[in-house]
Amino acid sequence: MDAVRLILASRRALAGSVEGPRIMGEAWQAYALAQAIGSRLAVSGPPELRGEALGLTELAGSGCGILGAPPLAAGDLRAAQLTELGDPHDSLVRLGGLLGEVGIALVALASAADDEATYWQCMEAIDAADEARDRVLEMLRRLAVRDKVLSERDATA
Numbered sequence: 001m002d003a004v005r006l007i008l009a010s011r012r013a014l015a016g017s018v019e020g021p022r023i024m025g026e027a028w029q030a031y032a033l034a035q036a037i038g039s040r041l042a043v044s045g046p047p048e049l050r051g052e053a054l055g056l057t058e059l060a061g062s063g064c065g066i067l068g069a070p071p072l073a074a075g076d077l078r079a080a081q082l083t084e085l086g087d088p089h090d091s092l093v094r095l096g097g098l099l100g101e102v103g104i105a106l107v108a109l110a111s112a113a114d115d116e117a118t119y120w121q122c123m124e125a126i127d128a129a130d131e132a133r134d135r136v137l138e139m140l141r142r143l144a145v146r147d148k149v150l151s152e153r154d155a156t157a
Helices: 003-015 020-044 047-067 088-111 116-156
Strands: none
Touching (some): 003 020, 003 088, 020 047, 020 088, 088 116
16 A cells, blocks of 8 residues: 555544544554655665655654554554555655644643653653654655756756
8 A cells, every 4th residue: 555545544543543542552553654654765765865764764663662562453554554655745745744643642642641651651752753753854855955956957958
């Protein structure tokens, strides 16, 4: 399945989550998907993105580690269904949106947390989402610079 479809599925699942464990599980799914997309970009994406893509992979992996893997049935791991990235720009724009929504959901969860451990777990996961989103935004900036250079080169040729 392509990245955009998986991101949209993750956004719908996160939006439909109301209980703390489900929100954390969907946040974990989003981090796992970001890790898979980052890994794919690092290996086969535009050369300008490879360093930031590796950073995204590491940060998203950190987010997974902070939250811990939720119990998933066979075939429920969305990241494992990633078969193609499609347009890197479109995938990154949508991934950035998903990571922003993860951060917002975790802020709401932290605000309502009954125990300190859940609060701090959410705060660390919020930091990971914010840093991962920063990497996505940097990759989008680099794509824009690359596209500008290519269009200027084509215009002078």
